[in-house]
Amino acid sequence: MGPINIISLFRHFEFKQLRLALFFVIIIISVGTLGYKIIEGYPLLDAFYMTMITIGTVGFMEVHPLSDGGRIFTSILILLSFGTFAYGISAITSAIVEGQIAAYFSGYKLKKEIGQLNNHVIVCGYGRNGKQACSQLKTREVQFVVIERDEDICERLREEGNTLYIHGDATDDKTLELARIHNAKALISSLDLDTNNLFVVLSARNLNANLQIISRASEEGSDKKLYIAGATNVIMPDKIGGAHMAALISRPDILEFLDVLSSSDDKSGSHLEELLDIKLKDNFQNKTIASLNIHELTGVFIIGIRNNTGEFMLNPPTTTILKDSMKLFILGTGAQINHLKKEFLNS
Numbered sequence: 001m002g003p004i005n006i007i008s009l010f011r012h013f014e015f016k017q018l019r020l021a022l023f024f025v026i027i028i029i030s031v032g033t034l035g036y037k038i039i040e041g042y043p044l045l046d047a048f049y050m051t052m053i054t055i056g057t058v059g060f061m062e063v064h065p066l067s068d069g070g071r072i073f074t075s076i077l078i079l080l081s082f083g084t085f086a087y088g089i090s091a092i093t094s095a096i097v098e099g100q101i102a103a104y105f106s107g108y109k110l111k112k113e114i115g116q117l118n119n120h121v122i123v124c125g126y127g128r129n130g131k132q133a134c135s136q137l138k139t140r141e142v143q144f145v146v147i148e149r150d151e152d153i154c155e156r157l158r159e160e161g162n163t164l165y166i167h168g169d170a171t172d173d174k175t176l177e178l179a180r181i182h183n184a185k186a187l188i189s190s191l192d193l194d195t196n197n198l199f200v201v202l203s204a205r206n207l208n209a210n211l212q213i214i215s216r217a218s219e220e221g222s223d224k225k226l227y228i229a230g231a232t233n234v235i236m237p238d239k240i241g242g243a244h245m246a247a248l249i250s251r252p253d254i255l256e257f258l259d260v261l262s263s264s265d266d267k268s269g270s271h272l273e274e275l276l277d278i279k280l281k282d283n284f285q286n287k288t289i290a291s292l293n294i295h296e297l298t299g300v301f302i303i304g305i306r307n308n309t310g311e312f313m314l315n316p317p318t319t320t321i322l323k324d325s326m327k328l329f330i331l332g333t334g335a336q337i338n339h340l341k342k343e344f345l346n347s
Contacts, residue, residue, distance in 0.1 A: 024084045028055060032077050040070045055081035114145055114164055114180065121145075122179045122187040124170035124200050126153050129216055129237060130190040134163065145179050171199040176207055186212040189231075194222040198229055205230025272303075273337050275328040279346040290318035298343060299336040304329035 032051030036042045042050060046063045053060045054077050066074065120143040123130050130146070137144045146165040148154055154167040168175035170191065181187070181204060189200040197215045204213055215231045217223045223234040247255050284292060295301055305313045305320065306327040313320065322328075330337065 021084065021087050024087070028077070028081055028084055035073050035077070036070070039073055040064065040067065051077070054078060055085075057081075110158075110164065114166065114178070117143060117145060117164070117180050118183045119143070119185045120180070120183070122147065122176070122181060122184050122204075123190065124188065124197075125190040125192070126150075126157070126165075127190060127192060130188070133188050133190060147175055147179055171196055171203065173203050173207065176200075176203055181207050181211070184208065184211060186214065189213070189215040191216070192218075194219055194226075198222070198225060201226055201229040201231045270331055270333050273330050273332070275330065275341075275345070277325050278322070278328055279324050280322060281344060281346055284322070284344050286321055286323060288318060289316065289320050289322065292322065292344065294340065294344065298332070298340040300330050300332035300340045302328055303331050 029048070029051055032054065033044070033047045036047035036050050037044060040047075040050075042063065050063050054074055057078065121137060123134055123137070123144055124147045126134070126146050126148045130148075134144060134146060144164070146157065146163060147168055147170040148157070148165055149167070149169050151167065154165055157163050157165045166175060166178055168178065170176065170189070187200070187204045189197045189204075191197050191200065194217055197217065201213055201215050204211055212233075213231045214233045214235065215226045217226055217234050217236050218238065223236060226234045289302060303315060305316045305322075306329075307313065308323070308325050330340070332340070
């Protein structure tokens with residue numbers, strides 16, 4: 001991003017008062033220059049110079065002795081310039097007090113931070129589902145940026161100051177590119193309409209073939225279309241919510257236990273975590289879970305494995321050999337999980 005351009009400051013915000021004051025200054029300079037040229041017969045440069053020292057009230061001598069008409073014209077010019085500069089100062093003060101200039105520089109900083117994102121998540125839509133997704137991402141300390149078209153929501157995010165966001169349409173390729181989709185690892189599309197989510201998924205898959213795309217769907221049959229468009233996973237909140245409520249009747253303790261594990265935001269408490277595409281340190285390659293003593297050394301339980309062929313193994317036996325690119329599903333506290341990563345895995 002290039003240096004801040006003062007002209008863009010005026011274009012970016014509706015500084016009506018500032019622009020009006022600037023317009024009046026230009027008019028006064030033009031009228032003054034033309035007036036001295038006509039009334040006194042000054043050359044153009046002398047007329048411009050006389051205008052500038054008059055409205056600037058610097059007290060220099062006249063370029064040439066003034067006639068009575070010139071003195072009257074100069075007096076009127078001084079009065080007009082006083083009023084214009086007073087109005088300009090008032091407009092500038094108002095702009096600062098209202099926070100418009102501060103908002104511009106805040107937006108500049110925001111764009112700079114977004115421009116440095118890498119391996120992040122893009123969240124399209126900051127409604128109920130999108131907001132909940134962002135809350136979980138913050139808990140897991142995952143970098144993300146929100147794309148939201150509602151101006152009021154964006155203003156609220158700006159005031160909160162702890163969320164990167166882009167005010168724009170997520171169905172537009174240019175907006176996705178502003179969110180650095182080529183550098184992102186995942187995208188969550190939680191827009192209200194299934195058709196809009198479909199457009200987002202199509203665009204995102206076209207722009208980044210390796211992107212993990214999770215989309216919301218509301219209507220029956222939309223999930224199939226979203227999968228065809230390129231979604232990795234499709235979530236139907238109403239369907240999941242109904243099934244979850246029914247399961248709480250038949251298996252309340254199990255469901256509540258799983259909810260606590262999967263949604264815990266307490267770093268000191270145990271929670272489920274997944275380690276994707278692990279890279280073991282050289283001295284731990286091709287060894288069994290038992291020989292590595294992972295639980296004894298770190299306190300972490302390995303409760304599931306997904307091998308390189310995509311097959312799941314729940315509660316793997318201790319004779320299971322761990323290999324690079326496997327996916328581990330583990331249970332432990334934040335400190336225990338960090339210990340495992342530091343002790344056994346390459347960063």
